[in-house]
Amino acid sequence: MSEQSKQFWAGVRAEIPLLIGGFPFGMIYGALAMNAGLPAAAAQLMSSIVFAGSAQFITTELVRESAPGLVIVLTIAVVNLRHMLYSASLAPYLASLSTRWKALLSYLLTDEAYAPTVIRYEKEGITPYGHWFLLGAGLVLWMDWQISTALGIWLGTAIPESWSLDFALPLTFIAMVVPVLKERPAIAAAVSAGVVALAAYSLPYQLGLIVAAFVGIVVGTVLEGRKSPRGTLPPKGTL
Amino acid sequence: MNIWLVLLLGGLITFGMRFSLIYLFGRFEFPETIRKALHYVPPAVLSAIVFPELFMRDGMLNLSFDNHRLLAGLVAVLVAWFSKNILITIIAGMIALFLLQLFL
Numbered sequence: 001m002s003e004q005s006k007q008f009w010a011g012v013r014a015e016i017p018l019l020i021g022g023f024p025f026g027m028i029y030g031a032l033a034m035n036a037g038l039p040a041a042a043a044q045l046m047s048s049i050v051f052a053g054s055a056q057f058i059t060t061e062l063v064r065e066s067a068p069g070l071v072i073v074l075t076i077a078v079v080n081l082r083h084m085l086y087s088a089s090l091a092p093y094l095a096s097l098s099t100r101w102k103a104l105l106s107y108l109l110t111d112e113a114y115a116p117t118v119i120r121y122e123k124e125g126i127t128p129y130g131h132w133f134l135l136g137a138g139l140v141l142w143m144d145w146q147i148s149t150a151l152g153i154w155l156g157t158a159i160p161e162s163w164s165l166d167f168a169l170p171l172t173f174i175a176m177v178v179p180v181l182k183e184r185p186a187i188a189a190a191v192s193a194g195v196v197a198l199a200a201y202s203l204p205y206q207l208g209l210i211v212a213a214f215v216g217i218v219v220g221t222v223l224e225g226r227k228s229p230r231g232t233l234p235p236k237g238t239l
Numbered sequence: 240m241n242i243w244l245v246l247l248l249g250g251l252i253t254f255g256m257r258f259s260l261i262y263l264f265g266r267f268e269f270p271e272t273i274r275k276a277l278h279y280v281p282p283a284v285l286s287a288i289v290f291p292e293l294f295m296r297d298g299m300l301n302l303s304f305d306n307h308r309l310l311a312g313l314v315a316v317l318v319a320w321f322s323k324n325i326l327i328t329i330i331a332g333m334i335a336l337f338l339l340q341l342f343l
Contacts, residue, residue: 017329042242049250059249069245076249082284083256088273089280091264099262106258111288118281167308167336168329170292171315175328177285178319186282193283194290198300201291209287216283221276 003129011136014116017175019144021168022053022112024159026145029056030152036064040153047149051142052110054206055079078205085213086114090134093121097131105131108138112169119176189220304343311336 001009026047033043038060046056055076062072086109094102117134124130151158159165181187193216200208293312294300304310315332322328 014325017325038242042246046246046249049246050253051250052253055249055253059245063242069241072245073248073252077252077256080253080256083253084259085280085284087257087260088264089277091260092269092274092277094261095265102261103258106261107254109257109261115281115285122278122281162340164333164336164340167311167333170289170308170312171329171332172325173285173289174312174315174332175319175325177282177289178316178328179323181282186279189279190282190286194286197287197290198294201295201298201300208291209284212287212290213280213283216287217276217279220279220283221272224275225272 004132007127007129007132008136010120011116011133011138012140014120014133015112015137015140017168017172018112018116019141021166021172022141022144023148024157024163024165025053025169026148027152027155027159028157029053029060030149030154031156032057032060032152033063034153034156036060038063043153044146044149047145048142050076051107051145052076052080052083053145058205075205078207081210082111082206082213083109085210086111086118089118090114090121093126094131096126101131105134105138108134108142110138110141112141113138115173115176119180122180185220185223188223189216192216192219307336307339307343310339 029047030043033046033056034040038046043060046059050056050059058075058079059072062075067075087106090105090109094105097105113134116137120133121130177190181190193212196215197208197212200211202208203211289312293309294302294306296306296308301309311332314335315328318331319325319328
């Protein structure tokens with residue numbers, strides 16, 4: 001198997017639990033969009049053009065309330081602000097790619113594709129074909145989202161809520177983030193972001209998430225700055 | 240504004256934000272502090288997503304034993320910490336939630 005396909009399939013494999021967790025959300029979105037009176041084609045196209053779960057949920061709600069189009073577009077922009085963070089976070093790893101690759105991977109850059117990809121890069125650094133991992137994770141999630149949307153449109157929410165399949169999403173994020181919490185600044189970043197996310201939960205348009213993420217990032221960066229910079233101290237035992 | 244135009248603009252804006260810094264990076268120098276800060280994006284963002292999923296039930300902070308997702312999430316944190324294995328963590332969390340729903 002070529003290095004490209006190895007990376008691609010590694011991305012697909014890493015994405016599997018997120019596919020399972022995301023599937024009920026796609027169906028719920030499809031069903032809600034029908035309820036809100038969106039044409040089936042528009043509901044399906046939104047999944048492929050916008051391709052962003054929470055923004056799509058909020059859009060159906062606004063369509064139901066007959067909100068003005070401009071309000072919907074601005075809301076989508078605010079809800080998706082966090083993607084700029086993902087963009088910044090992955091940028092150093094994708095810097096050497098052609099603009100065409102960058103555009104394709106950006107289109108596929110959802111929460112669920114970002115998480116396994118950034119964890120992979122943090123662990124392995126930049127490798128010649130590392131971006132194929134993101135391609136695999138992103139593409140398979142894209143297909144998952146299109147299929148689950150279509151099923152939701154035609155069948156409604158057919159998966160019983162008591163199965164709690166959606167819980168696979170936070171569980172996967174836990175499984176990915178906990179092992180990278182090795183040093184104090186990272187732990188402090190995670191805990192402070194989490195606590196602020198709870199405190200700011202009532203803010204609209206997922207602004208709480210943005211505020212929380214920023215607080216966590218600042219806390220981590222400041223704490224890291226306080227201790228001696230990485231790599232300047234000799235390893236323990238040599239003194 | 241009609242729904243198709245809303246879709247198109249919403250899609251363009253979303254893409255623009257995802258593309259923005261990936262495109263700009265390398266075209267100008269990012270300060271060292273920003274590069275450092277970027278390492279904290281994953282723990283900060285992921286836990287900002289996860290905390291409300293575990294602690295908030297029906298829009299309210301719920302710290303009681305009725306909050307099965309919080310308990311199952313804590314089980315998952317422990318399993319993740321010790322096993323460092325994604326699949327085992329997810330399976331443990333799902334089983335924990337299933338058992339809690341069954342017995343509590």
